[in-house]
Amino acid sequence: MAKDNLDYYVIPSEDAHQSEYVTASDKRREWISGFTGSAGQAIISKTAAYLVTDSRYWLQAQDEIDENWHLIPAGAFDGPKDWIDWLDRVKDSRIGIDARMLSHEKATFFNAQLTAKSSKLIYPPQNFVDLIWKDKPPKSKEAIFIQPMEFTGKEASAKLAELRSWIKKQPPATFSLSSIGAFSLPVHLTGIRNDISNLAYLLNLRGGDIPFNPLFQSYFFLSLDRAVLFTDSVKVNEEVRSYLHSLGIERKEYNDIWSFLRRREWGEGKVLISPQTSYAISLMLTHFRYTVAPSTIDDIKAVKNSVELDGMRRAYLRDGASFVRWFAWLEDKLAQGFDITEYEAAWRLTEFRRHNKHYWGLAYENISASGPNAALPHYSPTKSGARTIDNETPYLNDSGGQYRDGTCDTTRTVHFGRPTQEQSEAYTRVLQGHIAIDSAVFPEGTTGAQLDVLARKALWKDGLNYMHGTGHGFGSFLNVHEGPHSFSSPVPLVPGHVITNEPGFYLEGKWGMRIESALAVVRVKTKAEFNGDIWLGFDRLTCVPIQTRMVKETMLSKEEKQWLKEHNQRCREFLEPYLKEDKRALKWLRRESERGIGIAGAGPGGISIDWD
Template sequence: MSPPPPQIPAALQNLCGQIPLPGIKRSNTTSSKHTYQSKSSMSSRPTFNTQTSYDSHNSEKVGFDDPMGYPPKGGLFRATNIDGVIKLTAVDEEGKAIRTPELDSGYRRTDTTGRLSELRKLMRNEKIDYYIVPSEDAHQSEYVAASDRRREYISGFTGSAGTAIVSLNNAYLFTDSRYYIQAEREIDRNWSLFKVGSGEVKPWNEWILNRARGAAIGIDSRLIAHDTATALTSALKLRGMRMAYPQRNLVDQIWKDRPSKSCAPIYIHDMRYAGEHAASKLDRLRIWLKEYPVPAADLKYSSPPRPSSPARDRPTSKPLPDLPPPSRAPSRQSSMRKDSLSRQNSTSSGPHPPTRTPSRSGISRKNSTSSRENFHRDRGETAVRLIPHYSTFVSNLSCIAWLLNLRGGDVMCNPLFHAYLWVGVDKATLFVDARKLSDEVKRYLRELKISVKEVSDVWGYLRKREFGSGKVIIPPKTPYAVSLMLTYSNYMVAPSWVESNKAIKNKVEIEGFRNAYLRDGVAMTKWFAWLEEQLRAGNTITEWEAAEMLTQFRKQGEHFMGLAYENISATGANAALPHYSPTKGLSSAIDVQTPYLNDSGGQYKDGTCDTTRTVHFGHPTDEQCEAFTRVLKGHIAIDSAVFPQGTTGKQLDVLARHALWKDGLNYLHGTGHGFGSFLSVHEGPHGFGIDVPLEVGHVITNEPGFYKEGSFGVRIESALVVRRVETKGQFGGDIWLGFERFTCVPIQTRMVKMELLTKDERRWLKEHNRKCKDLLAPLLEDDARALRWIRRESTRTSPQQTSAVVQVLAHDAPVQIDSLPISANFKPLKGGSTLVDRDRARFWSLFTRHEKRAQSVGLKNTAVHYTLNVGFGSPPTYYELLIDTGSAYTWIGAAKKYVETKTSTRQTNQSFYAAYGSGSAVGAHYKDQVTLSPSLVISNKSFGVASSTDGVDGSFDGILGLGPTGLGKNVVTPNNGKPVPTIMDALLAQKKIEHNMFGISFTPTKSRGTIDGELTFGGYNAQKLTGKLNWYGNQTLQSSSTGVVDTGTTLIYITPKAFKVYSESLPGSKIDQSTKLLEIPKDSVGKMKSLFFVINGIPYEFTPNAQLWPRTLNTALGGKADAYYSVISPLSDFEADTGSSFINGYAFLERFYSAYDASKSMIGFATTSSTTAEIN
């Protein structure tokens, strides 16, 4: 789940791709009347002609477009200056306000007019000019109970972070980048939106300082942190303003239907999951309290005993050094940060000392009284504490639950309970609703020597100092009401020992996380397999339905206690909203043609889970692939990081963003946050983007992302634990740290541009997915669908396996055969793609999808293809089908629609989905008569009829799958995991042929539609051969000499080293940028020499003429008509990494005869009359 945005130095603001405020204009000119003419359309951001401006006593002059929506084209606006903010309202020609159309979204606006009117009445009674309504509750929680959602009630904005400020005339909402778009869609016209972190927009606590002098700023003192309140109070005083704290919350007084407080029972968190007794934690806390450094004002000194002596023997008195009083509150500089939302979450302990952070024990040995102590030590005197001991007050709900090993149910998705806790050196008091305590819990608390009082008693307890003598240590994020109850001399502010120690997980907790994430991975795998099957079958699944089903799968897991947060299930443009959550009534259908993002997690007794995966069920665009790959690079960079002890998360944050920054991209939320052990999903004090050192035992998420508003979003999130790592060197004796990954969900490779990944990154991706398969597969034996999915998604094909797919086998002697004519077709290139681009997309499919090879045929990737006319039905209707030896399933309906006849039978309970790298087809499963030729008629043959296709431009009607039977295993569902019989299987079963083999003769392509190829069923046509047919297969090929022959590839690819030698042998040759082919000067064409492909010791000569692309087809490539282009190209680093020394496509197969025998797992090649033909 994406954390709040990090603090970004001003110097980096422009580098970080800050999103501009919509419609903002700034001006230094003045005017009193303002009408703006819109030049925008509904589909774009409005721009305003700012020839006129306005008067204001404030230096900050910012104008916003109408909060209710974007203006119509040519619309007029009326500008109103309210508190220095220009409010734009769309008006008609007569100047009357009009309501602009709302944005299309899954959010509802709430009319807040009445609520604001009632609130302002109370503000006038209290003499308050501005009333602040934070998101937090009385414990400074990020996630609050329904009864504490005051900001949501008054503003209508439902996001988890934001601050509302209401003046007597206007209302303002401040929120961070995670909620920019959501807030725009939820707030009504009463509100002006301030996008904190965008441009020059400041946080609310800085913005409020520029309001009118003498103003009274009101807030509930329970809902603002001590550090924020003290800094703000001091800053307001300097400006003649003041803070006001009404006794009763003003929003509560107008909230008529406010939900009642939860009374969920509190229960004990078992030691099997906690790993440490509460008594032990309390003992460690008390040691810290006893040893906490004592300020000078709390010490007095006594001289050591000595014998009587004359007065003259006494040491001469010296004046004490003039020491400043101890600091009990953070300075404005440390507490009033540039972005108050940049803290990791509401439990953050606030600014840490720049020179030292608390150790595991939380004890800092640094003593601010050293000069005074040295003075007395020199005199032989000893220090005596005026304050006998310290105590601490804990208000953070996660800290209380962790310290006491208790859990509750007062906050949705968080196993927490409302309470406060005071801990002294020998006793403690828990303030809680006693109705929540069972007899078992009461007995448990007595054993811990903890007394219980009602939660409402806490304020009198503090005010009357019922805890006794001694100072109370409070963390900076303690509600300000606590320090108001205590006198200034009776409390100190210090980082929270509880929070710091809670963040460092023990061995039991870490092992619990491993188990919980494995269980959560099982649920997500089963769910992904289900979701993909549903979408393949053409079923409509909404975001909400998908999220609900995922919850059902999670419920099947052991120790499941609920969700960790609301499921973020987002398709298309909704995925561009980092914290979008669908509802039953407002939810989009998942679009298979756009990325789908799921950010979710379960609460288990042994761990809190948080995982995000972005997947694509169709054919991603190049832009989507580029964004996904750059996000993946950042994810890998963080996961692989090794760093010295003392490194902060803020220092590592740039690793996640670097790949995006190189392309001018960025994201505005944090890169990662801590999380609890069956506690809150957000936990401090550490995180990426936060200046707190990472320590062994810290757990943290790794979640870079990218969001294109109105289009799509990408985020990849995994959970990590900091561990010590061994390095070759130990510079300066440093201790080196790294990460272990908990998350066990594969990362889909469909949107990965492998050429953008380094060799190490590709290795990381392969190893991560392999590890997921190895860990999850044994736990999925009861779910065949999920088992198939994890094996497919997590297994990267090796070079040997890929070759085995192509070496589809053949026979050693001529037999009775039937030969059919096939026509060559050239598919002109469109959309800026090149043959190289298409072939490379094909290679990625080849090397990543072995088990489901049907996905490897590139419908978009094949520029040159051969087709065969095949009849379906009786009487037959003929369809032009693309011949593919890399898939086993046959389907029609891409261009010409299927015509049913009396022999047609639809298999009502079955459907098919065939994905081909960058193309796909989905539809119904049929049986009918299939006619290949008058002598090859197959009765009752199964095939698919596509209802939807992608990547087919009408140049053929479907696919004739000639690959091995196993490649069609998972295309049709449900089918009990059985493969569908292929065309070859049916011919053999019905005794139309004697042997399971076929031969293909491809002749060099010179023009589109030439019928000069031949497909032979049952054997091969020996008359086409001019040399011996050499067979290969049933043997292991060394990776260093492995070659791939693929009918879905057009060109020939050789290793980069071989290509360098090849191109340098042709003076003046260079890569043409339009076609990405090697362009050879005319003078060098005559210098070309034959290339030889050696397969198991047998050379196959590829002549100079064969190396040239047909010049008659140059312009179809986007090339020059008179140029000479080579069909030889270099393998990319990724393709070379697979171990392949060459990949031969149609350019090779057109020069050699190929035969395939499935019965012997062999493939054969032979020379033909085209091998040495001079035709190009």
């Protein structure tokens, strides 16, 4: 830092592709800070070290960082919104960052903010963490493999043709040079992509570089007559090599992207980049040679075709059957008096999933939490530090499998004893929000953000809330978090979008609860059909019973009671064929589908009965 005369150095969580999850060799922020959460930034000054992270990770960060670090709670009352907002408060400073780890959009915004404070971003040629990380893990060499038509429903050649058509339609690049006037360069005929989820979707290829995500690190250049994939040759076998050749795609080594850009091998004209493109690419091109345009691949990828939707429905049934086998096992072990830790419970569920058809791995790190750990929305247990599951507080499990035909994301919260009134009332409010989203009917043009209040309305009545989003899009054997739509987004929901529905409530230091199911946006028929066939709703993909033990029946409407009963009966109908050989799981499933709501109150002498 002294050599480059820096006042601060920023170490983001992301890699050069702005990935949510990163490979072991890219976990720079985790290595230097000790914080293992998936979101946050380490900021080093000349005299101190800071960790900036949002409300999902405040408590976890406090536990994991040592006395050398200061936690900056982003989003706290009267606090900074994020790390950019926090650094925006400094003046006359030089702030270093690896330009590869910063998107074009964030860099442009941050530079504008800093200029007003007489500060500026500096981009050292080497990553400072890499210089001192002596035992850094090697780069992944996992093989790339083809995702066939039976899962994608659309050939890569058709996707490439669609993208080339979009490039061709972009207007000519126009820019101004001081007072000389305006000049038009040739029409945009090229584009560069570094979002590896989009590349995997576009080319119908998958890999194993990134934990929980079947992706491979690469860059991609496309023009009307040329396509180049930049990825390491060690990952490309003969089958994939032939496949790329059939699509007319050249392959170059991963790091050859920089010489390709420096030499301007595409010829004349500006290059189209998305706002999420690594800022290092923008710097290499210089602003005279690129135009920023929204990523059309994001929009195309988000609308699942019929093959993808059918695959997701099958994947969620298999994943749901694993949940049922596991719940039956867990309840049986606890009833026998065994002590089961959060870690063991999570491991066992993964083992049940592992036997499923088309299973590839987990979609994200298991969230298995009991007691105060469940109040941490993104808590993940370790073998040595896991808590034993008790019968006094709710137990929360948020997990899902990655299958060749779909990515799963499900949360269920259960109680193995007698819930308190406070727990039952909060859980019932969470359930009411979950039902409200699931049952929503809305006209075309409605955004997820406009529906978000439905999930919170019941909680707000009691002065309760949750600080995370209500739900997000997800991929088809891709990332578990996918946009551009969500229940926080201004993007209108359209048929083919898939989205999670996950309201919750967390009582810090005591317990937490969340109910999450995956939904597909579909057209629905209404009584009046006002303005025609414009009405949309949701089709539930998740098929896992919702425990009724914590539900307070008197708080539910007639319609909500019916919804809960029908959901659990539907789970039984759909999952029984998958559980024919598992008598314990079948017994559990049938009991849950028939169980009444809540637990009978104590009778004379304080005696109570749970009619299990």
